[in-house]
Amino acid sequence: MNQVGREIPRLEVRAKVTGRADYTHNLRVPGMLYGKVFRSTVPHGRIKSIDTQAAKELPGVYRVVTGEDIRKLIPEPYYGPAFHDQPILALDKVRYVGEPVAAVLASDPHVAEQAVQLISAEYEEMPAVYDEIEAMEPEVLVHEVLKPAGTFADLKHIQGRKGTNVALDYHLRRGDADKAMAGADHVFEHTFKTQQCLHLPFETFVAIAEPDDDRLTIHTSNQTPSFVRIEIARLFGWPENRVRVRIPYLGGGFGAKVYVKLEALVAALAMLVRRPVKIVLTMEEQFYMITKHPTTFRIKSGVDKNGRVVARTCQVYWNGGAYADIGPRVTQKSGFTAAGPYDIDNITIGSYALYTNRTPAGALRGFGVPQLVWAYESHTDLIARELGIDPVEFRRKNLLRDGRPQASGTVLQDAAIAEVLDALAARMEWNKPFDRGSGTVRRGRGIAIGFKASISPTTSVAIVNVSADGSVYLYKSTVDMGQGSDTAFAQIVAEVLDVKAESVRVVAPDTDVTPYDMGTLGSRSLYHMGNAVRLAAEDARAKLRALATEAGLPEGTNYPPLEIFKKRFGMQAGNVVGTASFVPSYKSPDPQTGLSDNVTPFWMVGGAGAEVEVDTETGHVRILRLINAADCGKPINPAVARTQLSGASIMQLGFTLSEAMHLDGGQVTNASLADYKIPGIGDIPPMENELVAAEQHSGPFGAKGLGESGTFGVSPAIANAIHDAVGVRITELPITAEAVLRALRAKVGRPLEDE
Amino acid sequence: MSARTINFTLNGEAVSATIEPHRNLVELLQRFDLFGARESCGQGLCGCCTVLVDGKAVSGCLYFAVWADGKSITTVEHLDADGSLSNVQQAFIAAGAFQCGFCTPGFVMMTHQLLKAHPDPSDDDIRHYLNGNLCRCAAYPEIIDAVKRAAKAAT
Numbered sequence: 034m035n036q037v038g039r040e041i042p043r044l045e046v047r048a049k050v051t052g053r054a055d056y057t058h059n060l061r062v063p064g065m066l067y068g069k070v071f072r073s074t075v076p077h078g079r080i081k082s083i084d085t086q087a088a089k090e091l092p093g094v095y096r097v098v099t100g101e102d103i104r105k106l107i108p109e110p111y112y113g114p115a116f117h118d119q120p121i122l123a124l125d126k127v128r129y130v131g132e133p134v135a136a137v138l139a140s141d142p143h144v145a146e147q148a149v150q151l152i153s154a155e156y157e158e159m160p161a162v163y164d165e166i167e168a169m170e171p172e173v174l175v176h177e178v179l180k181p182a183g184t185f186a187d188l189k190h191i192q193g194r195k196g197t198n199v200a201l202d203y204h205l206r207r208g209d210a211d212k213a214m215a216g217a218d219h220v221f222e223h224t225f226k227t228q229q230c231l232h233l234p235f236e237t238f239v240a241i242a243e244p245d246d247d248r249l250t251i252h253t254s255n256q257t258p259s260f261v262r263i264e265i266a267r268l269f270g271w272p273e274n275r276v277r278v279r280i281p282y283l284g285g286g287f288g289a290k291v292y293v294k295l296e297a298l299v300a301a302l303a304m305l306v307r308r309p310v311k312i313v314l315t316m317e318e319q320f321y322m323i324t325k326h327p328t329t330f331r332i333k334s335g336v337d338k339n340g341r342v343v344a345r346t347c348q349v350y351w352n353g354g355a356y357a358d359i360g361p362r363v364t365q366k367s368g369f370t371a372a373g374p375y376d377i378d379n380i381t382i383g384s385y386a387l388y389t390n391r392t393p394a395g396a397l398r399g400f401g402v403p404q405l406v407w408a409y410e411s412h413t414d415l416i417a418r419e420l421g422i423d424p425v426e427f428r429r430k431n432l433l434r435d436g437r438p439q440a441s442g443t444v445l446q447d448a449a450i451a452e453v454l455d456a457l458a459a460r461m462e463w464n465k466p467f468d469r470g471s472g473t474v475r476r477g478r479g480i481a482i483g484f485k486a487s488i489s490p491t492t493s494v495a496i497v498n499v500s501a502d503g504s505v506y507l508y509k510s511t512v513d514m515g516q517g518s519d520t521a522f523a524q525i526v527a528e529v530l531d532v533k534a535e536s537v538r539v540v541a542p543d544t545d546v547t548p549y550d551m552g553t554l555g556s557r558s559l560y561h562m563g564n565a566v567r568l569a570a571e572d573a574r575a576k577l578r579a580l581a582t583e584a585g586l587p588e589g590t591n592y593p594p595l596e597i598f599k600k601r602f603g604m605q606a607g608n609v610v611g612t613a614s615f616v617p618s619y620k621s622p623d624p625q626t627g628l629s630d631n632v633t634p635f636w637m638v639g640g641a642g643a644e645v646e647v648d649t650e651t652g653h654v655r656i657l658r659l660i661n662a663a664d665c666g667k668p669i670n671p672a673v674a675r676t677q678l679s680g681a682s683i684m685q686l687g688f689t690l691s692e693a694m695h696l697d698g699g700q701v702t703n704a705s706l707a708d709y710k711i712p713g714i715g716d717i718p719p720m721e722n723e724l725v726a727a728e729q730h731s732g733p734f735g736a737k738g739l740g741e742s743g744t745f746g747v748s749p750a751i752a753n754a755i756h757d758a759v760g761v762r763i764t765e766l767p768i769t770a771e772a773v774l775r776a777l778r779a780k781v782g783r784p785l786e787d788e
Numbered sequence: 789m790s791a792r793t794i795n796f797t798l799n800g801e802a803v804s805a806t807i808e809p810h811r812n813l814v815e816l817l818q819r820f821d822l823f824g825a826r827e828s829c830g831q832g833l834c835g836c837c838t839v840l841v842d843g844k845a846v847s848g849c850l851y852f853a854v855w856a857d858g859k860s861i862t863t864v865e866h867l868d869a870d871g872s873l874s875n876v877q878q879a880f881i882a883a884g885a886f887q888c889g890f891c892t893p894g895f896v897m898m899t900h901q902l903l904k905a906h907p908d909p910s911d912d913d914i915r916h917y918l919n920g921n922l923c924r925c926a927a928y929p930e931i932i933d934a935v936k937r938a939a940k941a942a943t
Binding site for chain 2: 042043045046047048049050051052053054056058059143232233234235236237282283284285286287315316317514515516517672673676677679680682683684705706707711712713714715717720
């Protein structure tokens with residue numbers, strides 16, 4: 034019975050279409066208080082006073098809590114995955130508009146909300162910095178001293194650094210880019226920018242902390258249960274087993290709900306009042322939690338007379354906002370792919386994580402890679418146009434292929450870059466004549482490809498439990514937030530144990546029950562946890578065989594489990610528990626050169642092709658066709674995989690055409706779905722999605738992650754198509770009609786007035 | 789604020805509730821342990837809280853609970869009251885028309901409304917009716933497919 038490769042519906046479909054699926058959003062606990070947050074109204078300032086008196090006096094208010102109250106409970110109340118820089122509630126200083134300053138607890142959330150309006154705070158305002166390039170100069174310091182978490186070896190040298198906003202600078206040097214650039218026949222240099230945007234999961238951030246005598250249970254909508262347990266235990270100085278983290282289905286994550294978000298706050302509040310506390314953010318408040326890094330990327334290439342790129346330099350500046358979150362990881366882990374999927378001998382990369390006075394930035398579906406692909410694929414297209422070489426041909430000529438070293442020095446393996454490019458070109462019939470439109474409506478087409486390394490080294494542990502009747506349980510801490518991981522893992526277990534995938538019981542993450550996993554992020558789960566699950570199932574299978582031998586059953590026959598258990602235990606009793614850990618090998622980049630010959634266990638590859646129509650009178654862009662292609666190895670469930678590819682592409686379409694947080698004096702002025710436009714059903718162009726034939730030999734049954742690959746190529750493919758249509762280049766996201774119209778008018782010497 | 793007692797029909801059953809005038813329909817439904825209608829954007833823009841009031845779709849987050857007095861409210865939980873999924877629910881499963889599932893009840897309810905008005909909807913009908921439902925996982929192509937499957941299954 035082939036279970037891998039079956040296109041079965043997700044295991045939880047019935048619960049989801051009937052509205053009965055479990056989300057933290059639905060959960061209520063007896064005696065529970067609701068927390069509402071009072072937030073900073075200034076981007077940068079010293080806290081002079083917080084007046085909570087009127088709030089405390091409002092009937093129905095149980096308690097009002099400030100940062101100083103939390104400091105009495107937790108002496109060092111700072112958290113974060115890379116830096117311990119984020120206070121649970123602001124202490125001494127506020128660093129962005131929207132930063133949590135105080136919290137009100139009440140049985141009725143409306144009362145808590147009303148009380149928040151009665152709190153006032155006075156600040157000694159300080160100058161603020163919002164731009165990543167300006168933040169490179171230490172005129173405004175967001176943090177007085179840098180406090181890396183110490184869990185990452187390559188951040189240790191930053192400990193205690195003062196007088197800078199640079200949270201991490203990563204450098205890669207391969208060959209001699211300066212020398213090769215000097216000897217190149219052509220040199221091209223461009224700067225590209227991306228905007229601040231955000232995840233906006235529809236199940237907004239929500240967490241409940243439930244205190245017991247000497248322990249704490251946290252129910253939360255979070256992608257990293259094991260990390261939450263470890264980090265909350267660290268804050269309280271407890272062993273891990275005094276914190277239990279339980280996670281049902283997530284109503285969307287996209288990288289927003291990684292590491293600690295609301296959990297430290299609800300945990301501290303619950304411990305202060307010794308009652309369960311629930312906090313649910315509003316859609317507006319999500320704009321003050323976590324966002325996607327705005328970036329500035331300066332890219333320069335030297336090309337020889339044959340059209341080969343001989344040198345590339347990349348300077349990437351990541352606007353990380355007020356707290357580091359996982360930004361320093363993004364800076365390094367994405368940084369080393371900044372030169373793109375091209376075979377270039379001489380590369381210099383500088384990648385900088387900057388603190389600014391904005392909402393913090395973290396990981397959003399691609400871990401920085403979509404920002405990089407936006408720049409290097411726009412740049413690549415510009416070079417090809419300038420040299421008069423077909424953009425697809427130019428890419429083929431320079432493409433990085435299996436067996437060749439990537440910029441880091443790691444030799445490429447199982448990365449179907451050429452196949453993805455070929456699939457796009459074939460579907461677009463690239464070599465056939467293309468209708469370019471006429472008059473005021475012009476057509477063009479563009480293509481873009483990108484790649485990404487996996488977060489490494491990371492660990493996943495799985496347990497497979499076979500009951501006496503042969504029915505199977507899987508315990509894992511991967512969080513199913515819609516990507517279908519429960520279903521894929523059930524298919525893997527089922528394949529190994531020869532049962533039906535639908536019959537496998539996949540246990541929801543619960544750190545008292547399900548074993549360690551680094552986190553559901555960076556498209557790592559199917560590969561890392563998938564391998565652990567496969568090994569755990571194989572371990573269970575071997576143990577079943579051993580049990581049969583122990584029970585005296587003759588070897589060489591496959592006995593039904595019930596027969597084995599009955600023979601061994603005299604009745605329907607007992608369990609067989611298979612377990613496995615998976616951690617791929619990894620070599621840290623050399624601190625001097627940034628090089629490593631084993632930087633990732635696998636590569637994700639994705640690309641997009643776009644055909645567009647541009648109205649030259651209005652700048653309006655209509656997408657006529659959007660083609661997505663990706664390498665996910667051999668898909669475990671092709672139907673679910675295609676949905677992932679398509680969903681990622683549409684999400685990126687929003688980041689490309691409309692989504693942008695607008696700031697005025699540090700204040701987000703469009704913090705709602707009314708003013709921040711995400712794609713709706715009317716915005717979806719005709720789409721085609723292709724998973725290219727490929728195999729990840731080290732992956733479970735040849736598979737690897739796919740959650741982010743559909744985002745890579747979308748933005749530059751559209752910009753390239755617009756250039757093809759009307760001859761203007763948009764270098765900053767989002768590509769609004771206004772931006773296109775401004776570029777068109779500038780091109781004909783009749784620029785529009787500034788806003 | 790003083791609470792009012794209201795009487796209404798909830799998923800076919802006569803019920804009553806005492807509720808303050810500032811609470812919305814989503815909060816009222818939660819008192820009956822119905823969580824399929826979900827408040828997300830709080831502005832009637834995402835459609836996650838879609839329920840039927842006297843057969844007409846409304847955003848539960850913008851509909852005051854007290855307005856339910858004398859009305860008939862139908863939520864997603866009622867669709868499989870007889871133990872079998874509605875044709876729309878089955879079509880959403882067949883088409884794989886969701887990922888995280890948080891917005892799904894809203895889409896399912898609005899699709900029922902659409903098919904009642906347009907048993908054989910055009911692409912424009914589908915876009916028109918479902919424009920007020922957002923899906924952040926962006927399963928839109930699959931949702932359009934699901935609506936067409938449901939329409940086909942009904943004829």
